[in-house]
Amino acid sequence: MGSSTLSIGFFFAFMALTLAITYCAARRTRTTEHFFAAGGQVTAWQNGWALAGDFLSAAALLGIAGIVTSNGFDGMIYSIGWLVGWPIILFLIVEPLRNVGRFTFADVVAYRLRQRPVRVAGAVGTLAVILFYLIAQMVATGSLIKLLFGLPYTWSVVVVGSMMLVYVLFGGMLATTWVQVVKAALLMGGGILLAILVLTHFDMNPLKLFAAASEKYGTKVLQPGSKVVSGQWDAISLGLGLMFGTAAMPHVLMRAYTVKDAKAARLSILYATGLIGVFHLMVFIIGFGAMVLVGPETVAKAGGGGNMAAPLLALAVGGNAFFGFICAVAFATMLAVVAGLTLSGVATLCHDVWTNVIRNGTASETEQLKVARVATVMISILAIVLGIAFEGQNVAFMAGLAFSIACAANFPSLVLAITWRRFTTPAAVASILVGTLSSLVLIYLSPTIQVDILGKSLAAIEHEWWFVSLRNPAIISMPLSFVVAILLSLLTPEKNADLAFDEMQRRILLGPLQPNINEPARAKSAA
Amino acid sequence: MNVVIPGNADPASSAVSARKLARKRLTVALILSAAMIAIYFGFMGLFAFDKPLLGTILMPGLSLCIVLGPLVIISSFALCLTYVLWANRVFDAGIRNLR
Numbered sequence: 048m049g050s051s052t053l054s055i056g057f058f059f060a061f062m063a064l065t066l067a068i069t070y071c072a073a074r075r076t077r078t079t080e081h082f083f084a085a086g087g088q089v090t091a092w093q094n095g096w097a098l099a100g101d102f103l104s105a106a107a108l109l110g111i112a113g114i115v116t117s118n119g120f121d122g123m124i125y126s127i128g129w130l131v132g133w134p135i136i137l138f139l140i141v142e143p144l145r146n147v148g149r150f151t152f153a154d155v156v157a158y159r160l161r162q163r164p165v166r167v168a169g170a171v172g173t174l175a176v177i178l179f180y181l182i183a184q185m186v187a188t189g190s191l192i193k194l195l196f197g198l199p200y201t202w203s204v205v206v207v208g209s210m211m212l213v214y215v216l217f218g219g220m221l222a223t224t225w226v227q228v229v230k231a232a233l234l235m236g237g238g239i240l241l242a243i244l245v246l247t248h249f250d251m252n253p254l255k256l257f258a259a260a261s262e263k264y265g266t267k268v269l270q271p272g273s274k275v276v277s278g279q280w281d282a283i284s285l286g287l288g289l290m291f292g293t294a295a296m297p298h299v300l301m302r303a304y305t306v307k308d309a310k311a312a313r314l315s316i317l318y319a320t321g322l323i324g325v326f327h328l329m330v331f332i333i334g335f336g337a338m339v340l341v342g343p344e345t346v347a348k349a350g351g352g353g354n355m356a357a358p359l360l361a362l363a364v365g366g367n368a369f370f371g372f373i374c375a376v377a378f379a380t381m382l383a384v385v386a387g388l389t390l391s392g393v394a395t396l397c398h399d400v401w402t403n404v405i406r407n408g409t410a411s412e413t414e415q416l417k418v419a420r421v422a423t424v425m426i427s428i429l430a431i432v433l434g435i436a437f438e439g440q441n442v443a444f445m446a447g448l449a450f451s452i453a454c455a456a457n458f459p460s461l462v463l464a465i466t467w468r469r470f471t472t473p474a475a476v477a478s479i480l481v482g483t484l485s486s487l488v489l490i491y492l493s494p495t496i497q498v499d500i501l502g503k504s505l506a507a508i509e510h511e512w513w514f515v516s517l518r519n520p521a522i523i524s525m526p527l528s529f530v531v532a533i534l535l536s537l538l539t540p541e542k543n544a545d546l547a548f549d550e551m552q553r554r555i556l557l558g559p560l561q562p563n564i565n566e567p568a569r570a571k572s573a574a
Numbered sequence: 575m576n577v578v579i580p581g582n583a584d585p586a587s588s589a590v591s592a593r594k595l596a597r598k599r600l601t602v603a604l605i606l607s608a609a610m611i612a613i614y615f616g617f618m619g620l621f622a623f624d625k626p627l628l629g630t631i632l633m634p635g636l637s638l639c640i641v642l643g644p645l646v647i648i649s650s651f652a653l654c655l656t657y658v659l660w661a662n663r664v665f666d667a668g669i670r671n672l673r
Contacts, residue, residue, distance in 0.1 A: 123643045124621065131614045131646065134653050138603040138610075258635030269637040270629030271621050282622035283615070290614060310666060317651075317658045324647045331644075466600070553589075556596050556669065 053371030055196060061233070061379045065214065068225045072218035079415045082219035083150040083394050084304040089224055091311040095318025098302050100227030101387040102129070102293075102319070103234055103326060105187060105354075105380050106446065111327070112360075113353025114275060115334020117343045119260070119268030121275035122334055126327035128286055132293025133320040137313065140294060143465045145303045145312040146558040147551060150398045151391075152300045152457060156464040156479075159547030160472040162408065166399040168479040172456035173297045173399075175483050177392040178433075180449035181385060181426075185434030186442045187354075188381040194351045195358065195374040200438050208431035211386040215393065216423045220305055223386050230376075230383035235326055237376040241357065242329040244364040245336030253332060259339045268338065281517050285447075288521035292450030295457035298391035309558060336360050389426050396422040444495045447519065448486065455524035456482030459532055465555065468548040470532070471541035478532035485527050489520035588672060595668040602660060606653050617646050 076082050089097065104110075107129065115122035148154030153169030185204055192203035214222050249255040261269050276282045293299070303312045337346060337356040340363050349355035358377070362370035397419040402410045410418070456479045463470045463478075490496060492515040497503050508514050517523070620628045621639070630638040 120637070120639050120643070123639075124618075127614070127617070127643060127646050130650050131610060134610045134650050134657075135607055137654050138607045138657055254633075254635040256635070257640060261635065266629075266631055266637070269631065269635070269640055271625045271639050273625070276621075279622040283618055286615060286618040290611075310662070313658055313661060317654045320651050320654045324651050327647060328644060552596050553592060556592055556599075557672065 053368055054374040055371075057372055057375035058196075058378050061229070061375060062210070064229060065210075065222075065226045065379075065382075068229070069214050069218035069222040072222035072225065076217075076219040076221060078412055079150070079398070079419065081221060082416060082419055083301070083390070083398065085220040085224050087305065087307050089305040091306055091314035092318060093224065093228055094302055094306050094311070094315035095322060096231045097224045097227035097305075098299060098315060098319035099322040099326070100229075100231030100234070100383050101298055101302065102296075102323060103231065103380065104184060104384045104446075105191060105377050107326065108234065108238060108330060108333075108380065109191065109351075109354040109357055109377055111330050112334040112337060112357040113346065113351075113355070115331060116337040116341070116346050116356040117353050118272060118275050119264070119335075119338070120270060121272050123327075123331055124276060124282075124285070125289070126330060128289030129293060130320065130324055130327060132290045133316060133323065135290065135294040136299070137316040137320070139462060139465070140300070141303050141312045141316050142309040143555040144300060144461075145306070145309045146555050147465075148304065150301065150304055150394045152295070152297060152461055153395070153399045156460050156475055157403075158464065159544045159551050160464070160470075160475055160541070163404050164472055164476045166403045168476040169457075169460075170395050170399045170404075172452065172460075172479045172483050173395045174392060175487075176297060176449045176453045176457070177388050177395075178429075179445040179452070181388050181392070181430050182433050182437055183442050183445035183449065184381060184385050184388065185430050186437045186440065188385070189434055189438065191351060191354060191381070192378060194349075194355065195377065201435055204431055204434040207382055207385060208427050208434065210382050211389050211430075212423065212427035214386045215390050215427075216420055219419075220390060223383075223390050224302075224305060226383050226386055230379045231322065233376045234380055235322060237373055238326055238329040238333065241361055241364070241369075241373065242332040242336070244369075245332055245340065245360065248336075248340065248364070253335075256332065256335050256339060260335050263339060264343075268335075278516065278518070280522060281519055284517055284519035284522035287525060288447065288451045288454045288519050290454075291458045291525065292452075292454035292521070295453040295461060296450075297395065297453070297457070298387045301391045301394060333357055333360060336364070340364065385430065389423065389430065392426045393419055393422045396426070441499055444490065444499070444518075447495075448490055451486045451490070451519060451521050451524065452483050454482075454521045455486050455528045456480075459525065459528045463529075463532055463536075467536070468545055469536050469540070471536045471539050471544055473539045474532045474535035477535050478528045481531045482524055482528035485524040486520045489515050489517065489523060493518050493520070591668075592672055595665070595672065598668075599661075599665055602657065602665075606657050610650065610653055613646055613649050617642055 080086055111122045111125050144155055147158050153166050156169055157165040188207050189200045189204040192198050193200045214226055257269055276285055306312050306315055337360040341359045346353055346356045346359060358370055358373050361373040397415060401418045402415055460475045460478050492513050495518045497508055498505050628639040
């Protein structure tokens with residue numbers, strides 16, 4: 048198997064490079080500021096690439112290409128949904144986040160409210176998002192690596208879990224950032240090359256590609272269908288979840304803290320939006336390329352639920368070497384995404400739960416770093432165990448669930464904390480919990496769990512009183528979370544929160560008075 | 575908490591101009607967000623409720639959705655660029671004056 052050897056070779060090269068990065072980063076990671084925010088020394092340009100690396104999962108390349116190959120245009124619904132949240136982050140969230148917070152989004156929500164309850168609720172929302180997204184990624188990773196490299200599922204999960212553990216444990220945010228940058232560069236490079244190779248078969252004209260596809264498989268591939276997203280309101284609900292969920296993903300928001308100021312954070316979102324946009328346009332070409340040059344039947348036969356479209360296309364247009372390269376890029380992609388997720392979970396456990404709830408904000412630097420490392424090991428082991436436990440299960444819904452929870456639990460509280468003077472502690476806690484719980488309950492009562500997972504027949508449960516026909520809960524759970532937040536705020540006026548609003552607005556505008564020295568006393572005690 | 579803005583003789587007037595600047599930024603941010611939401615849900619609305627229109631074939635190899643889809647992606651970036659250019663020129667200058 049020449050191609051397999053090559054892909055393993057590419058993969059080892061990537062491992063060696065990222066381990067070298069981790070080694071260098073480890074020597075520079077001495078404080079929590081370094082561990083969680085790379086010391087605020089990442090440039091806007093690097094952070095833009097890292098954001099793209101954090102956000103573009105294997106689903107973006109393999110998944111969407113597969114959907115386009117078998118369904119045509121509909122795959123683009125996901126591409127667009129995953130992009131339109133970025134402008135919202137830029138306009139409403141990133142600058143306040145950078146200027147007010149330190150490591151997590153709960154920093155901002157809790158800023159003028161009572162710390163403990165808000166941090167606990169914030170941790171629930173964040174960890175729910177991270178856990179579901181992490182499980183979805185681990186299971187997809189395990190089965191894809193099995194498919195791409197022939198490595199047994201359990202070993203694939205263990206290898207990925209251990210690599211992410213090493214990156215985060217030793218290199219913290221600095222190593223994770225560079226792993227993301229390298230991965231994003233490989234992914235963009237591989238994607239653009241693949242798209243160009245496809246277009247050389249069609250006189251570099253995408254329209255000829257689309258025309259060839261519609262000649263072969265009918266004009267329906269150029270038209271919106273109802274197989275990928277069924278139901279009218281479900282489509283709107285999916286859109287809400289993708290747009291506002293993206294705008295409140297903890298691992299994305301955390302990156303705002305790695306740059307030196309709000310201006311750099313702003314620029315990095317612009318760069319990330321451009322990179323992700325270009326990438327999604329390439330994936331659209333790749334999907335249609337696989338449809339015409341490989342054929343949906345061949346892709347379906349290769350297994351993995353259509354995920355092999357891009358690698359098989361690489362084999363068809365670029366030969367064994369390119370196939371190996373794309374497989375290795377896919378592996379690198381999965382590795383980098385789970386590392387970013389793990390780090391943001393660790394930040395929540397250490398900074399929100401341990402330091403600010405259990406220790407009331409007075410943990411020493413050394414202690415915080417120790418807790419962060421213990422949390423890293425815990426989350427990694429949990430991810431590996433759950434990844435193995437869910438082998439062969441249909442977990443595709445979990446990624447969607449993660450976006451729904453982010454959209455319903457994190458987004459409303461974050462936006463209201465930034466913009467609304469009368470927002471209060473009970474409102475923040477309730478809106479996060481209601482958003483999380485309602486998303487979970489709604490998805491449990493929907494066909495996603497009842498029919499796809501539990502195997503009940505749709506006809507049997509359709510008329511039950513509890514049945515929810517929507518597969519995407521955001522259209523109910525997000526407004527619900529907003530309404531709960533607004534009603535409770537009006538019912539429970541909080542004087543301190545009101546008084547601190549002007550100070551928070553000043554800080555949103557100008558940042559902390561002494562940038563880089565957020566807590567000088569603690570920094571000294573660690574040295 | 576006391577608002578202390580170094581290098582400014584009159585804290586009261588600077589607080590007023592700070593509030594003005596914050597309001598201005600929020601207005602721009604809300605207008606651009608509304609534009610993004612309108613563009614995206616306009617598109618998703620067509621996708622959900624008027625598939626035949628979105629599926630209109632304009633010429634061989636080109637349908638309306640294949641024109642509009644990438645346009646949504648491009649307009650997301652264009653709106654981001656608009657905001658960043660505004661913020662770098664107008665907003666950052668305002669911040670410098672405050673300091």
